Amino acid sequence: MTTTTRTTTATATPAVAFEQVGKSYGDVRAVDGLTLALHPGETVALLGPNGAGKSTTLDLLLGLRPPDTGTVRVFGGSPREAIVAGRVGAMLQSGGLMEEVTVEELVRLHCDLHPRPYPVRDVLARAGIAQIADRKVDKLSGGQAQRVRFALATAGDSDLIVLDEPTTGMDVSARQSFWATMREQADQGRTVLFATHYLEEADAVADRVLVLHRGRLLADGTAAEIKAKAGARRISFDLEGTIDEAALRGLPFLTSLDVSGHTVRIQSADADATVHALYGLGVYPRNLEVAGLGLEQAFVALTAAEEAKQS
Numbered sequence: 001m002t003t004t005t006r007t008t009t010a011t012a013t014p015a016v017a018f019e020q021v022g023k024s025y026g027d028v029r030a031v032d033g034l035t036l037a038l039h040p041g042e043t044v045a046l047l048g049p050n051g052a053g054k055s056t057t058l059d060l061l062l063g064l065r066p067p068d069t070g071t072v073r074v075f076g077g078s079p080r081e082a083i084v085a086g087r088v089g090a091m092l093q094s095g096g097l098m099e100e101v102t103v104e105e106l107v108r109l110h111c112d113l114h115p116r117p118y119p120v121r122d123v124l125a126r127a128g129i130a131q132i133a134d135r136k137v138d139k140l141s142g143g144q145a146q147r148v149r150f151a152l153a154t155a156g157d158s159d160l161i162v163l164d165e166p167t168t169g170m171d172v173s174a175r176q177s178f179w180a181t182m183r184e185q186a187d188q189g190r191t192v193l194f195a196t197h198y199l200e201e202a203d204a205v206a207d208r209v210l211v212l213h214r215g216r217l218l219a220d221g222t223a224a225e226i227k228a229k230a231g232a233r234r235i236s237f238d239l240e241g242t243i244d245e246a247a248l249r250g251l252p253f254l255t256s257l258d259v260s261g262h263t264v265r266i267q268s269a270d271a272d273a274t275v276h277a278l279y280g281l282g283v284y285p286r287n288l289e290v291a292g293l294g295l296e297q298a299f300v301a302l303t304a305a306e307e308a309k310q311s
């Protein structure tokens with residue numbers, strides 16, 4: 001298998017550069033003045049609630065739709081130039097697969113079309129579909145079809161791999177081998193950009209997380225930075241006797257409250273102030289724990305705060 005030496009410094013031409021990009025569908029502003037640069041060797045997760053503009057962003061990046069405003073550059077040129085040069089491999093969410101052909105025939109076709117193809121055998125093996133190579137594409141299960149899409153995205157030596165919700169429908173072992181392969185690809189200097197709703201995957205795999213909300217970039221940083229930006233903390237403790245939920249609900253900086261048996265779990269924008277006020281209620285919390293948020297909770301807190309600001 002050929003491996004190209006790639007430049008991985010942030011000063012190199014960005015793999016992807018969006019400059020004030022806007023895209024609307026009628027009245028819906030799907031992407032709203034988006035500016036960002038992705039650098040060679042980065043593994044980047046694109047997160048956002050439904051309708052945030054993730055798929056539209058990927059479509060713009062792949063030149064499948066033109067932006068209304070702004071510019072999209074891929075390796076310094078147009079998306080089309082980068083794709084024609086074989087620099088981009090993509091796995092899209094709903095990409096229909098050609099029917100009536102076998103898995104191997106479809107993979108071979110993609111290899112033939114790629115300027116720097118890998119051997120078909122290697123592509124099949126890497127995607128874990130060598131044993132179903134002779135099967136007709138329209139007879140595949142959802143997870144198998146997803147593996148085939150993965151094979152097509154990695155049919156050749158591309159510098160940028162774009163994945164829209166790649167592991168949807170994959171079982172646990174397919175997911176694990178998928179991400180192991182993606183890590184290898186990134187370690188070789190490729191840029192990997194993936195949109196996902198699985199926040200634990202973003203946390204485990206991405207070295208940079210972009211949070212989109214209503215077509216705008218709400219947060220951009222490592223998973224740890226995103227968690228810190230959300231600011232909130234989880235507080236949990238046990239209370240004996242009858243729990244006065246109304247009093248707990250009145251605690252300052254509370255963003256959520258969950259009471260289950262004697263255990264109380266709250267989320268607070270200022271844990272110190274909340275805990276101080278908790279003691280002020282005259283209760284005696286036992287097993288008190290204060291912890292940071294997971295990426296999923298941070299994501300929910302950030303997007304909810306933004307919704308509240310805009311409404």
Ligand SMILES: Nc1ncnc2c1ncn2[C@@H]1O[C@H](COP(=O)(O)OP(=O)(O)OP(=O)(O)O)[C@@H](O)[C@H]1O
Binds near residue numbers: 029030048051053
């Ligand atoms: N072809 C289209 N015509 C009209 N509106 C569209 C079209 N495609 C997307 N939209 C709208 O643009 C907005 C952004 O959609 P997009 O699919 O980019 O979001 P997303 O973040 O990928 O969402 P999801 O997580 O649900 O896949 C949404 O409000 C959506 O309804």
